[in-house]
Amino acid sequence: MNQRVKDYILITLGVCISVSGLNLFLVPNKIAAGGISGIATILYHLFDIPLGLTLAVLNIPLFIFGFRLVGKSFAIRTAYALALYSAAAELIPVPAADDKFLGCVYGGALVGIGVGLVIRHGGSTGGTDMAARMLSARFKNFGVGTFVFCIDCVVICASGLLFEPEVSLYALASLFITSKLIDVITVGLSAAKAFYIISDNNDQIAAAIMEKLKRGVTALDAKGLYSGREKSVLLCVLPWRTEGIRLKQIVRSVDPNAFVIVADVSEVVGEGFSPH
Secondary structure (H helix, E strand, C coil): HHHHHHHHHHHHHHHHHHHHHHHHHHCCCCCCHHHHHHHHHHHHHHHCCCCCHHHHHHHHHHHHHHHHHCCCHHHCCCCCHHHHHHHHHCCCCCCCCHHHHHHHHHHHHHHHHHHHHHHHHHCCCHHHHHHHHHHHHEEEEEEEHHHHHHHHHHHHHHHHHHHHHHHHHEEEEEEEHHHHHHHHHCCCCCEEEEEECCCCCHHHHHHHHHHHHHCEEEEEEEECCCCCCCEEEEEEEEEHHHHHHHHHHHHHHHHHEEEEEEEECCCECCCCEEEE
């Protein structure tokens, strides 16, 4: 199957999953978990304004003003996702419900999975991330994440004031679940670590790692500015839970004085890890 076709199919699936979480679980329980969808939830319950209408009215201007900040392919896929999101929000009915705990868990999970699929395949569901991009471009001392957090907090606090205080707590929990599942879908579950090893016995350490762990090792040229000595730094990326401790033991057995830096890795693709 053509990759572009596959991307649009999975963006469609992601939007449907996300809107299902919103309409079937979050909206019925008045859980406004931040963002444009949270604002739509509040307006739906206060003024009976259709969800799809609010999503379209708020997202379209943000998309138009933020168009120049994103690439053409991303913009086209985002426009498709936004149109589908607004339409699906009108087509999927909002049932009566009164179980905020289950609504928070299931709604947050479905929204996270759905949005994660859309992002993974080159699109976006719009909302606060587009507004945050524009604010970040205007106020360069603050990152996109800071503005997303601030906007979401305002929406969640407003829901607590307008509905019930406990609703804001459920909204926070739902937002946390959503963000974690977005990370899982877009980045994956691999808890890999990057090991940077500096030693006078690099050859022996590299040989031991390749022999005992069957992992590749890369030598990077470096220079110690304090000593003025030219030396190499070994780089090895591997799963922390299964092999990280063993690597540290190998290094210690060869050179107890070796300098080892362990860094987090968001995603690893290629031989020995997830396929491209």
